[in-house]
Amino acid sequence: MKNNKEQTIDYESSIRKSNELSMAKLNHGLTLNQMQLLAYAIYSTQKDSKRNIFNKASFEQKFGLGEYRTEHANEDTKKLYELGFATVNLEEDEFDYLRVFQRITYKKGIFSFKWADDMLPHILELKDNYVMTDLSIAAKFKSSFSWTLYEYLKAHYGYWHKELSKKSLMRLFGIENVKSYQSNTSLLKTKALNLAIDEINQYTEFEVWYKEIKSGRKITGFQIHWSTGKRKAGATDKQLTLLREINDEVERKMFDYLALENSKSRDMARRYIIRIKEIDRQVNEKLTSKQANVFIQEAKELYRCLQDLLENDGQERDTSIYFNWLEDEE
Numbered sequence: 001m002k003n004n005k006e007q008t009i010d011y012e013s014s015i016r017k018s019n020e021l022s023m024a025k026l027n028h029g030l031t032l033n034q035m036q037l038l039a040y041a042i043y044s045t046q047k048d049s050k051r052n053i054f055n056k057a058s059f060e061q062k063f064g065l066g067e068y069r070t071e072h073a074n075e076d077t078k079k080l081y082e083l084g085f086a087t088v089n090l091e092e093d094e095f096d097y098l099r100v101f102q103r104i105t106y107k108k109g110i111f112s113f114k115w116a117d118d119m120l121p122h123i124l125e126l127k128d129n130y131v132m133t134d135l136s137i138a139a140k141f142k143s144s145f146s147w148t149l150y151e152y153l154k155a156h157y158g159y160w161h162k163e164l165s166k167k168s169l170m171r172l173f174g175i176e177n178v179k180s181y182q183s184n185t186s187l188l189k190t191k192a193l194n195l196a197i198d199e200i201n202q203y204t205e206f207e208v209w210y211k212e213i214k215s216g217r218k219i220t221g222f223q224i225h226w227s228t229g230k231r232k233a234g235a236t237d238k239q240l241t242l243l244r245e246i247n248d249e250v251e252r253k254m255f256d257y258l259a260l261e262n263s264k265s266r267d268m269a270r271r272y273i274i275r276i277k278e279i280d281r282q283v284n285e286k287l288t289s290k291q292a293n294v295f296i297q298e299a300k301e302l303y304r305c306l307q308d309l310l311e312n313d314g315q316e317r318d319t320s321i322y323f324n325w326l327e328d329e330e
Contacts, residue, residue, distance in 0.1 A: 003207045005229025012237055013136045015042045021122040022131040022155040024085035026100070029174040032144040034076045036063045038083070039135060041113055042123050049124055053112040063139045070106070077104050077111075131155050137204055145173050145192045146199035153206055153226055163213065165221040169193065185219045193222065205229040235292035240283055243292065246299045247280040250306065257306055260313045269309055272302045 027035050040062060044054040060068050083100040099116040106112075115123075131154045141147050152172060156162060166185060170176040173192050181188040197208045206226050213221035250257075250273060257269040279295045287295075 003227040003229050005205050005207065010134050010136050010234040011132075012234070013043075014132050014134045015039055015046060016123070016126050016130045016132050017042065018122040018126060019129045019131060019155060020087050021085065022151055024087065025172070026083065026085050027144070027148050027151070027174075028171075030079065030144065031076070032141065032147065033065075033068075033072065034079050035144055035147050036065075036139075037073075037076050038080055039133070039138065041080075041111070043135060045115070045123060052114065053110055056106075056109045056111065059111070062135060073106055073111075077106060080104060131157075140203040141199050143195050143199060145196040148173055149193075149196040149208075150200050150204060150206070153200075153208070160227065161223055161225040163221060163223045165213075166219065169222060233289040235287040235289050239289065239292040239296060240287070242296055243279065243283045243299060246296075246303055247276055247283075250276050250303065253306075253310075256310060260309060262313065265309045265313060269306060272306050276302050 026038070030038070037059065040054060040059050043062075045052055056068060056073065059065070081101055081104050084098060085100065086095060086097045088095040098118045100119050101113055102116050103114040104111070131151065133151060133154065138147055138150065141150070149172070164172065166188070167176065169192075170178075170181060170188065173196075175181050175188075175192065181192070193210070197210070200206050200208050205228050207229075208224065208226040210225065211223045212219050213223060254273065257273060258266060260266045260269060276299055279299055282295070283292075
């Protein structure tokens with residue numbers, strides 16, 4: 001089911017988790033900061049699997065946190081160190097329990113960690129059947145319930161509604177032992193379900209709503225429905241780097257272009273340079289992959305035209321690396 005939203009996915013800011021891991025309720029009982037810390041550990045590993053470290057300041061910046069003190073890091077790390085998950089299939093007479101971390105260390109603003117060996121296949125070298133979460137989207141959530149429900153919906157790709165009993169919903173949110181929610185369904189809706197849906201609808205590609213399931217006048221569950229918008233892939237680092245390199249090379253040779261002997265050629269060079277500058281001003285994290293590719297093709301052609309003007313003016317055509325990468329196909 002589709003909606004009218006358009007959602008840009010920033011692949012450079014996204015994490016990937018296997019379907020098994022996404023469905024394993026790994027975030028069960030975690031606070032929002034603890035979810036963020038776990039996600040950033042996965043993000044750091046997927047960026048550089050040989051280091052497995054990250055700076056506290058970069059973590060704070062990624063999620064727009066205020067002061068994240070050492071005592072906060074200590075409490076959150078203790079919770080993460082206890083994490084495990086299971087894959088259970090009692091119908092097939094099998095189950096498997098796994099640890100997540102072997103070790104987590106923090107020293108002077110640097111987190112370092114070692115994953116349990118059995119955890120690594122669930123976050124590295126994933127080719128099929130995985131869930132992608134864009135941290136630039138998840139960073140906007142102010143509630144752990146929003147993050148939990150968002151990943152639950154993403155893990156049920158191909159579904160457009162799921163029926164959850166009240167108990168199942170509370171287990172999903174990790175609040176099954178909270179007496180106020182047990183006795184007051186209205187409070188559960190206001191403080192957890194509605195809050196999560198409002199944030200998901202505001203910040204993500206999903207539109208979510210629900211219908212109450214009743215037995216007489218008593219609410220016994222919820223039928224959750226959702227639709228998804230058309231996703232637009234964000235520009236890759238390679239695309240953004242290429243666009244900036246073209247602009248930098250034009251700047252480097254600006255004097256040559258504007259010193260052409262023929263006045264008509266100089267005017268043409270000015271127009272080409274102005275357009276390349278206009279393209280460069282639009283190179284940012286909101287640029288989609290499709291838009292970047294269009295800009296790349298245009299910038300390449302403009303650069304070739306500038307090179308032709310130099311050659312026609314009697315100057316040697318550039319054969320440096322900057323011209324060679326213009327010949328590459330995207």
